[in-house]
Amino acid sequence: MSAALGRLHRTYPDISIDATVEHSVALGRLWSEDALDVMIAPTSVVAADALTTWNVELQWVCAQDYELDAERPLDLVAFGATCPWRRRMIEALLAAGREHRIGLSCQSVTGLQAAIENGLGVGLLSPESVRPASMRVLKTSAGVPETLTVQYGLYAHDRRTAVVDAAIEILLKDLPAASRARAA
Numbered sequence: 026m027s028a029a030l031g032r033l034h035r036t037y038p039d040i041s042i043d044a045t046v047e048h049s050v051a052l053g054r055l056w057s058e059d060a061l062d063v064m065i066a067p068t069s070v071v072a073a074d075a076l077t078t079w080n081v082e083l084q085w086v087c088a089q090d091y092e093l094d095a096e097r098p099l100d101l102v103a104f105g106a107t108c109p110w111r112r113r114m115i116e117a118l119l120a121a122g123r124e125h126r127i128g129l130s131c132q133s134v135t136g137l138q139a140a141i142e143n144g145l146g147v148g149l150l151s152p153e154s155v156r157p158a159s160m161r162v163l164k165t166s167a168g169v170p171e172t173l174t175v176q177y178g179l180y181a182h183d184r185r186t187a188v189v190d191a192a193i194e195i196l197l198k199d200l201p202a203a204s205r206a207r208a209a
Contacts, residue, residue, distance in 0.1 A: 029199040033192050040188050048132055050107045056180060062189045063196070064180040069109050075178025076193065079200060083110065083149040084162045085169040091144050091161075095168050098124040100146030102137055105130050110175065114149050117170035149173060 030044055045055065053070030055061050064071075068078060087093070099118065103111040111130075118125045128146040131137050134154050141148045142159040147169065155162060163169045179200065181193055 029196050033195045036195070037188060037191065048105060048108055050109075059182075061180075062182065062185070063192055065177060065196070066180065067109055068176045068178045071178065071180060073180055075180050077197065077200065078176050078178045081151050081175050081177060083151060083173040083175055084155055085147055085167075085172070086141055086150050086155055086160045086162055087147045088142055088144040089159055089161050091147070093147070093163075093167055098126045099168070100128040101125050102129045102131070102140040102146040102148035103127055104137070105132050110149055110173075113173050113175075117173060121170045123168060123170070 030042060034040075034042055045052070045061065047055070049067045049070045052061070052064055052066045056064050056066070056071055056073065068075060093099070101114065101118075103114060105111070115125070129140045131140065134150070137148050137150065138154060138156060138160075140146065141150070142156065147163065150160075165171060179193070179196060181189065185193075
């Protein structure tokens with residue numbers, strides 16, 4: 026996202042970019058209040074049609090030296106209580122019969138990464154957020170459920186300016202290849 030916004034700013038240096046990075050529920054609320062021109066968010070938080078969608082496989086990850094103990098509840102590092110990722114994480118663990126406890130709640134990916142890297146527990150991260158030098162992806166044989174898939178969408182209102190259309194074009198170039206094929 027940052028690379029796309031940088032390209033947009035370099036291409037159109039006179040425009041003002043007001044980017045909002047928020048948790049998905051807050052973004053869904055801002056979208057419903059018509060406070061955003063363009064949005065990337067999980068499709069589960071928006072009652073609108075996306076221009077394009079793509080799936081992200083969330084990985085169960087822990088620190089390289091983290092020891093999982095099947096006899097103890099799984100320590101979790103998760104986004105805040107309103108986050109759909111957290112809800113799905115807990116539902117998957119309950120369905121698998123895996124005891125767990127939330128060890129740390131945080132609203133930022135960097136906060137989750139730091140907590141995971143420092144051994145505070147297991148978390149769910151998108152592949153691009155996993156730091157292989159300090160984290161390892163867990164397999165089901167380690168006692169975690171299967172990976173979870175989250176669908177994301179790129180949203181834009183029908184009434185758009187040329188600059189918003191240019192922003193959409195730049196964002197579409199950075200999205201996964203599967204989503205570009207489905208773009209409207």
